[in-house]
Amino acid sequence: MNTFFPAVGRFFFDTLSTVGRLGGFVAAALWHCVTPPFYLKMVARQFVAIGYYSLPVVGLTAIFTGMVLALQSYVGFARFSAEGAIPNIVVLTMTRELGPVLAGLMVAGRVGASIAAEIGTMKVTEQIDALVTLSVNPFKYLIAPRIIAGVISLPIMVLIADTIGVFGGYAVSTASLDFNPSLYLVNTWNFLEVKDVTSGLIKAAVFGFLITLMGCYHGYYSNGGAQGVGQATTSSVVSSSVLIFFSNYVLTGLFFSR
Amino acid sequence: MEKIKITNLKKSFESKDVLDGVSLTIEEKESLVVIGPSGVGKSVLLKCLLGLVRPDSGSIRINGRETLGFAGIARDHGGSKVGMLFQGAALFDSMKVWENVSFQALQQGKGDKKEAYEKALENLNLVGLASGGDERVANLFPSEISGGMKKRVALARAIANRPDILYFDEPTTGLDPISSAVINKLIRECTKKIGATTLTITHDMSSVREIGDKVAMLYNGRIEWHGRVSTIDDSGNDHVHQFVRGLAEGPIQMQTDALK
Ligand SMILES: Nc1ncnc2c1ncn2[C@@H]1O[C@H](COP(=O)(O)OP(=O)(O)OP(=O)(O)O)[C@@H](O)[C@H]1O
Ligand SMILES: [Mg+2]
Numbered sequence: 001m002n003t004f005f006p007a008v009g010r011f012f013f014d015t016l017s018t019v020g021r022l023g024g025f026v027a028a029a030l031w032h033c034v035t036p037p038f039y040l041k042m043v044a045r046q047f048v049a050i051g052y053y054s055l056p057v058v059g060l061t062a063i064f065t066g067m068v069l070a071l072q073s074y075v076g077f078a079r080f081s082a083e084g085a086i087p088n089i090v091v092l093t094m095t096r097e098l099g100p101v102l103a104g105l106m107v108a109g110r111v112g113a114s115i116a117a118e119i120g121t122m123k124v125t126e127q128i129d130a131l132v133t134l135s136v137n138p139f140k141y142l143i144a145p146r147i148i149a150g151v152i153s154l155p156i157m158v159l160i161a162d163t164i165g166v167f168g169g170y171a172v173s174t175a176s177l178d179f180n181p182s183l184y185l186v187n188t189w190n191f192l193e194v195k196d197v198t199s200g201l202i203k204a205a206v207f208g209f210l211i212t213l214m215g216c217y218h219g220y221y222s223n224g225g226a227q228g229v230g231q232a233t234t235s236s237v238v239s240s241s242v243l244i245f246f247s248n249y250v251l252t253g254l255f256f257s258r
Numbered sequence: 259m260e261k262i263k264i265t266n267l268k269k270s271f272e273s274k275d276v277l278d279g280v281s282l283t284i285e286e287k288e289s290l291v292v293i294g295p296s297g298v299g300k301s302v303l304l305k306c307l308l309g310l311v312r313p314d315s316g317s318i319r320i321n322g323r324e325t326l327g328f329a330g331i332a333r334d335h336g337g338s339k340v341g342m343l344f345q346g347a348a349l350f351d352s353m354k355v356w357e358n359v360s361f362q363a364l365q366q367g368k369g370d371k372k373e374a375y376e377k378a379l380e381n382l383n384l385v386g387l388a389s390g391g392d393e394r395v396a397n398l399f400p401s402e403i404s405g406g407m408k409k410r411v412a413l414a415r416a417i418a419n420r421p422d423i424l425y426f427d428e429p430t431t432g433l434d435p436i437s438s439a440v441i442n443k444l445i446r447e448c449t450k451k452i453g454a455t456t457l458t459i460t461h462d463m464s465s466v467r468e469i470g471d472k473v474a475m476l477y478n479g480r481i482e483w484h485g486r487v488s489t490i491d492d493s494g495n496d497h498v499h500q501f502v503r504g505l506a507e508g509p510i511q512m513q514t515d516a517l518k
Binding site for chain 2: 133
């Protein structure tokens with residue numbers, strides 16, 4: 001009993017102070033995203049690092065996902081002769097769910113980790129303190145460009161991933177499932193609504209925000225040298241992955257519940 | 259004239275009092291050296307001055323203006339330009355040496371890139387890294403140069419903006435005696451050349467004698483002793499005596515429990 005209550009108290013205190021710190025961090029990060037000065041060169045560099053260099057891995061994920069979707073739904077739908085629905089299944093699943101979620105997870109692993117490692121290293125080697133003494137605000141110079149680049153580049157990547165995924169389904173269906181190529185495309189196109197695509201792109205923008213935010217947050221508050229930086233990368237990937245699944249559920253509820 | 263006036267500055271971390279009422283004055287164009295055993299809070303004092311750490315209470319006046327503003331964190335340095343040399347150099351490792359040196363000019367968009375490059379070479383020349391128009395070091399990355407060179411580059415970056423206040427945190431720690439002597443001499447010359455007020459933190463007695471006009475000893479969260487460098491050998495203070503001579507026995511007790 002002697003140690004129980006203090007422990008509970010400390011747990012609540014720690015949780016509260018972490019939540020407070022995170023809230024303050026988010027507010028500051030957002031504020032510095034929308035107020036000048038803007039470091040456009042840094043935004044462009046991050047855009048290339050986050051978006052462009054993630055394209056291969058996101059594209060590969062998308063094409064195999066589209067292919068497997070076509071195969072699996074064929075196996076299922078052939079049982080009650082509904083193979084005609086395959087184009088719709090593929091395109092809806094890609095645009096609404098798997099495009100944004102899988103791209104988000106791949107980027108979380110690739111980019112979230114590297115952001116946390118980079119900012120964490122700058123933190124423990126006092127490079128962030130050095131920025132301040134050289135009259136540059138680290139939120140504006142390091143954090144805002146990454147968040148802006150993440151929010152812009154993820155939707156673009158997801159649009160590309162959607163297209164590649166549909167193409168994967170198309171390739172499998174026409175090559176090995178005896179689909180008529182033009183009929184497949186017509187079916188894909190006709191059943192697709194604008195909302196299917198836009199909801200996926202909005203999700204992507206939210207994921208882009210969460211991934212870059214978590215990378216920056218864990219990096220910025222890392223301490224204790226190499227071990228601290230390693231911990232920051234792990235925390236960044238884990239927390240952004242969990243947040244992706246959680247926010248995906250919430251957003252799906254918002255967009256599609258009746 | 260008083261350039262920097264610190265009054266009753268306090269800072270504690272998790273109930274551990276690191277600074278417990280530090281008061282210190284630095285005159286215009288004076289070079290003050292702060293000494294003290296490891297872990298007494300010398301770096302913390304410097305970070306309070308720079309606005310990187312928020313003191314719990316007290317006052318920091320620069321040019322007669324209070325710098326601890328609303329949030330309690332030092333911000334505008336009383337209108338002075340400030341340069342800082344970090345204990346671990348803290349060069350930006352994603353940038354070349356010359357971009358590090360001219361970082362502030364590049365960010366503020368003062369002049370074009372070529373001008374910034376010329377300026378960087380000029381500053382690197384001051385610290386002996388671009389003598390005779392040698393541009394090799396300027397185009398290397400920080401990971402490609404030695405520790406002593408990093409400190410020199412960091413010194414060039416600190417003076418690049420021609421600040422009127424310079425802070426140095428252990429400029430010679432971890433360097434061989436010759437490199438130390440070179441850095442000490444550079445600090446002395448550079449600060450004289452640009453006419454800056456300087457505050458240097460060091461353990462190194464040769465640095466103290468070379469760089470300082472005055473010396474202050476930080477111990478137990480307070481300034482234990484403050485006087486001219488020339489008087490340091492007969493200060494009449496036991497703590498200073500022990501520190502200057504480097505004696506294991508004396509009033510300053512180090513944490514050596516782990517050895518027992
Ligand atoms: N951010 C921080 N959080 C908690 N404690 C800190 C923090 N920064 C410094 N301290 C503590 O303050 C004390 C003084 O640290 P400081 O770095 O100022 O020492 P120092 O005098 O510069 O030592 P050295 O000569 O070894 O550099 C140390 O005991 C350290 O543990
Ligand atoms: Mg220190």
